[in-house]
Amino acid sequence: MASPSFLPAGRLNLEIRTNLAMGRQMLILVGAALIGILVSAAILVAAGVPFGELLSEFVIQTLLDPASRQAVLAQAGPLVLVGLAGSVAFRTRFWNLGLEGQMIWGSIAATALSVFDFGPPGVRLPLMLAAAATAGLAWSGLAFYLKERFRVNEIISTLLLNYVALYLLLDLLYGAWQDPKDSFPHSPQFRDFERLPDWGWPIHGELLLALLATVAVFWLLSLSRFGLYIRFVHENKGAARALGVPVRAVMLASVLLSGALAGWGGFIITDVQEGRLTQSFFDGYGFSGILIAFLARNNPLAAAMVAVLIAVLFVTGQSLQIFYQIPFSMVQLIEAIIVMTVAASEFLIRHRLRWVA
Amino acid sequence: MDSVLELRAIRKSFAGFAALDGADFTLRRGEVHALLGENGAGKSSLMNVAAGLYAPDGGRILIGGREQRLGGPREATAQGIGMVHQHFHLVKPFTVAENILLANPRGRFSRGIETIEREIAFCTNMLGFVVDPHRRLDSLSVAEQQRVEIVKVLLGGATIIILDEPTAVLTDEEADGLLTTMRRLAAQGTAVVLVTHKLREVTRYADRVTIMRGGRHVAACDPKTMSTAQLTELTVGVALPSPVREKTARGELRLIVAGLRVEHETGRTALDGVGFQVRAGEIYGIAGVSGNGQSELVGALTGTTAVAAGDIWMSGAGHIADRPPAIRRSGGLAAIPADRYAQALAGGLSITDNYAVAGVMAGRYGPWGWLDRKAMAKAAAAAVRAFDVQGVRGLKQRAGLLSGGNAQKLVLARELAGDPVLIVAHGPSRGLDARACAAVHERLLAARARGNAVVLVSDDLDEVIGLADRIGVMSRGRIVAEFDAPADRQAIGRAMVDHG
Numbered sequence: 001m002a003s004p005s006f007l008p009a010g011r012l013n014l015e016i017r018t019n020l021a022m023g024r025q026m027l028i029l030v031g032a033a034l035i036g037i038l039v040s041a042a043i044l045v046a047a048g049v050p051f052g053e054l055l056s057e058f059v060i061q062t063l064l065d066p067a068s069r070q071a072v073l074a075q076a077g078p079l080v081l082v083g084l085a086g087s088v089a090f091r092t093r094f095w096n097l098g099l100e101g102q103m104i105w106g107s108i109a110a111t112a113l114s115v116f117d118f119g120p121p122g123v124r125l126p127l128m129l130a131a132a133a134t135a136g137l138a139w140s141g142l143a144f145y146l147k148e149r150f151r152v153n154e155i156i157s158t159l160l161l162n163y164v165a166l167y168l169l170l171d172l173l174y175g176a177w178q179d180p181k182d183s184f185p186h187s188p189q190f191r192d193f194e195r196l197p198d199w200g201w202p203i204h205g206e207l208l209l210a211l212l213a214t215v216a217v218f219w220l221l222s223l224s225r226f227g228l229y230i231r232f233v234h235e236n237k238g239a240a241r242a243l244g245v246p247v248r249a250v251m252l253a254s255v256l257l258s259g260a261l262a263g264w265g266g267f268i269i270t271d272v273q274e275g276r277l278t279q280s281f282f283d284g285y286g287f288s289g290i291l292i293a294f295l296a297r298n299n300p301l302a303a304a305m306v307a308v309l310i311a312v313l314f315v316t317g318q319s320l321q322i323f324y325q326i327p328f329s330m331v332q333l334i335e336a337i338i339v340m341t342v343a344a345s346e347f348l349i350r351h352r353l354r355w356v357a
Numbered sequence: 358m359d360s361v362l363e364l365r366a367i368r369k370s371f372a373g374f375a376a377l378d379g380a381d382f383t384l385r386r387g388e389v390h391a392l393l394g395e396n397g398a399g400k401s402s403l404m405n406v407a408a409g410l411y412a413p414d415g416g417r418i419l420i421g422g423r424e425q426r427l428g429g430p431r432e433a434t435a436q437g438i439g440m441v442h443q444h445f446h447l448v449k450p451f452t453v454a455e456n457i458l459l460a461n462p463r464g465r466f467s468r469g470i471e472t473i474e475r476e477i478a479f480c481t482n483m484l485g486f487v488v489d490p491h492r493r494l495d496s497l498s499v500a501e502q503q504r505v506e507i508v509k510v511l512l513g514g515a516t517i518i519i520l521d522e523p524t525a526v527l528t529d530e531e532a533d534g535l536l537t538t539m540r541r542l543a544a545q546g547t548a549v550v551l552v553t554h555k556l557r558e559v560t561r562y563a564d565r566v567t568i569m570r571g572g573r574h575v576a577a578c579d580p581k582t583m584s585t586a587q588l589t590e591l592t593v594g595v596a597l598p599s600p601v602r603e604k605t606a607r608g609e610l611r612l613i614v615a616g617l618r619v620e621h622e623t624g625r626t627a628l629d630g631v632g633f634q635v636r637a638g639e640i641y642g643i644a645g646v647s648g649n650g651q652s653e654l655v656g657a658l659t660g661t662t663a664v665a666a667g668d669i670w671m672s673g674a675g676h677i678a679d680r681p682p683a684i685r686r687s688g689g690l691a692a693i694p695a696d697r698y699a700q701a702l703a704g705g706l707s708i709t710d711n712y713a714v715a716g717v718m719a720g721r722y723g724p725w726g727w728l729d730r731k732a733m734a735k736a737a738a739a740a741v742r743a744f745d746v747q748g749v750r751g752l753k754q755r756a757g758l759l760s761g762g763n764a765q766k767l768v769l770a771r772e773l774a775g776d777p778v779l780i781v782a783h784g785p786s787r788g789l790d791a792r793a794c795a796a797v798h799e800r801l802l803a804a805r806a807r808g809n810a811v812v813l814v815s816d817d818l819d820e821v822i823g824l825a826d827r828i829g830v831m832s833r834g835r836i837v838a839e840f841d842a843p844a845d846r847q848a849i850g851r852a853m854v855d856h857g
Contacts, residue, residue: 012482013429219726223726224726224728225723225726225727226725228714231706232710232714235705236699236702236705237707239662239699239701241661241682242659242660242694243699243701244681244685245683246683325620
């Protein structure tokens with residue numbers, strides 16, 4: 001049967017793409033992120049933020065005002081670390097959803113050194129960093145052990161271990177570690193030599209740490225032999241094993257590194273922002289880490305850049321909270337929308353719509 | 358002349374590569390029509406166009422003499438065209454009846470399942486085989502799953518049935534059974550397309566053959582009027598010489614396997630006391646009907662399958678039965694596994710990464726902290742040239758984009774680099790066309806000539822007889838007989854089944 005004449009002759013074909021140039025992929029991803037931002041803007045306008053204010057007040061202010069620029073960078077440090085933590089674990093398809101639990105453990109371990117006044121002041125800070133990394137990796141290593149030994153799915157175990165860590169934290173803050181000075185549920189103030197040094201904007205210990213971690217992870221994943229092994233494990237575990245790649249060791253290393261980075265992330269929030277352990281310092285970072293790794297496609301350099309953009313979102317979200325009484329969960333809503341639009345854009349990377357005459 | 362399907366000047370490109378370049382094909386009522394060609398000749402692409410899966414870039418499709426445009430597999434089914442793919446499209450946890458009902462709805466589910474069961478019984482009766490409609494798909498053998506696919510397509514009302522390389526997964530006996538059934542179907546008026554690259558099937562079962570090369574049709578004729586040499590020449594362009602096995606001196610012992618036992622998780626014994634020896638400069642062939650322990654033997658040798666008891670000694674690596682693959686490989690073991698995409702290559706990684714990984718592990722491309730990417734790329738480029746890996750647009754291209762034959766050449770290039778002590782090859786030419794197959798055989802013989810020891814496990818008896826110096830026949834997890842070359846085909850065949 002001939003098609004009616006008012007319809008165009010031809011049809012839309014859905015085809016599978018075999019290969020798409022890197023540049024085009026980036027274009028599609030950025031386009032998708034922009035759509036997500038537009039949708040988010042519409043929601044903010046609906047929530048009562050005047051449209052004209054959105055761009056000028058928040059985005060431009062955040063980037064041009066020195067104080068908020070500093071806040072963005074301060075925010076970026078821990079986000080870079082959790083983003084790297086996510087990327088490293090996801091590279092071996094270990095779905096570490098326990099970044100927050102590992103952050104909490106990192107902070108608890110570092111704070112313990114302060115509470116018990118352990119070690120001479122000169123090496124206190126390095127000791128705290130080591131303790132944070134060790135506690136973080138122990139917590140992610142526990143999930144790895146459960147997976148290897150008892151076949152417990154890590155998505156479940158890492159997620160639930162977050163709650164174990166959280167309630168331990170609350171127990172400490174409402175109990176043994178409660179600040180005796182003001183009886184608030186937070187630990188006593190860190191001493192000066194326990195805080196990361198600030199050599200004047202923008203050279204802050206926190207940023208140096210984030211930068212160092214980024215470079216180290218980049219080296220490990222892209223330049224070292226371990227990087228090639230991890231790519232094989234990611235792509236085809238069976239072939240990797242048959243080729244003699246130490247699959248278990250590679251996975252264990254990536255899981256432990258992920259936990260250590262998250263532990264550091266937790267510690268620097270505690271150390272830089274309040275200078276003491278608080279009960280919700282980790283809020284939103286776990287999900288952000290996953291989001292950053294996802295948007296950066298587990299690439300450490302891209303993760304660092306995405307982390308800075310998310311930091312802008314965090315700082316903007318804080319001003320929204322102050323000026324428009326918009327809850328901070330709006331930030332998480334925006335993150336979720338961007339994840340969805342970017343995830344949906346995968347379809348266009350793998351497929352193509354084409355008009356066939 | 359009664360042509361039920363005609364494809365004229367079909368063109369189809371994928372990412373700039375012309376898979377079909379003006380292909381023609383004519384199918385008549387009641388015939389078994391073989392579509393013959395090398396890997397990548399465009400056979401499957403052309404049939405996917407006929408089945409409505411690919412929209413052609415150009416050309417015409419005539420069904421029953423009328424031009425049609427197929428908007429998808431559903432429309433092709435409505436026109437009476439059904440295709441059985443190489444990789445089955447079946448839902449594993451469903452029963453046979455549920456799978457068939459899913460593709461061919463029959464009203465309400467509860468009523469439909471009864472209807473479809475009656476139809477299945479009727480159809481299988483007619484075809485002369487048995488399929489239990491209540492069995493779950495994952496409890497069926499590959500041959501049985503294929504029957505389900507055929508019944509599914511026929512109950513969809515197909516008068517044209519396309520089988521894409523149907524015998525690739527079957528034993529000789531199963532293949533003969535299937536093709537006899539197809540002949541019977543054709544005698545009742547169905548048009549059958551048999552996509553294949555096995556000449557034997559073409560000459561024995563097809564009424565006509567269309568030969569394709571490079572995305573075009575080169576000839577259509579009655580295969581009975583052609584000699585095998587003529588058909589081969591039409592398929593590959595020039596006649597290929599069969600491999601020449603020169604006499605070599607056998608050297609020292611390279612592999613001793615003794616009393617090897619492997620057990621499945623289910624407790625079934627897969628290997629039951631396997632023992633044999635292989636010397637340098639020798640190809641030891643293992644023949645047998647597939648599923649008699651060959652995969653487990655290869656796994657035990659390469660270190661991917663756990664050994665329950667027994668000993669494997671390899672010169673240069675010592676007793677390796679319980680050592681991980683890395684130790685074996687650093688001792689000089691090379692492996693060419695049966696499923697190259699699952700066991701030998703990381704499809705998402707580049708050709709360079711896939712080639713160089715073995716050398717990286719041996720420390721040939723820099724220390725732990727540094728990968729010498731330039732040297733890796735250079736070595737990969739040289740290997741791609743030396744082993745004639747085609748379809749490489751760049752070394753950064755994903756290995757998964759290589760066709761079967763070229764992927765296998767890449768694996769060979771990696772595994773045969775250096776001077777392996779022992780090569781374990783499992784079905785190295787499976788799924789490859791005549792030219793790629795010849796290249797693989799040539800490489801194995803060259804390895805033998807330079808003094809490597811080779812264990813060749815293959816379901817293809819001709820391959821084993823053509824290459825091996827000694828042949829062990831496997832049956833029920835044991836080596837039941839050994840033959841020296843030149844071996845008697847009949848005697849081997851008897852050994853394969855007598856103990857089975």
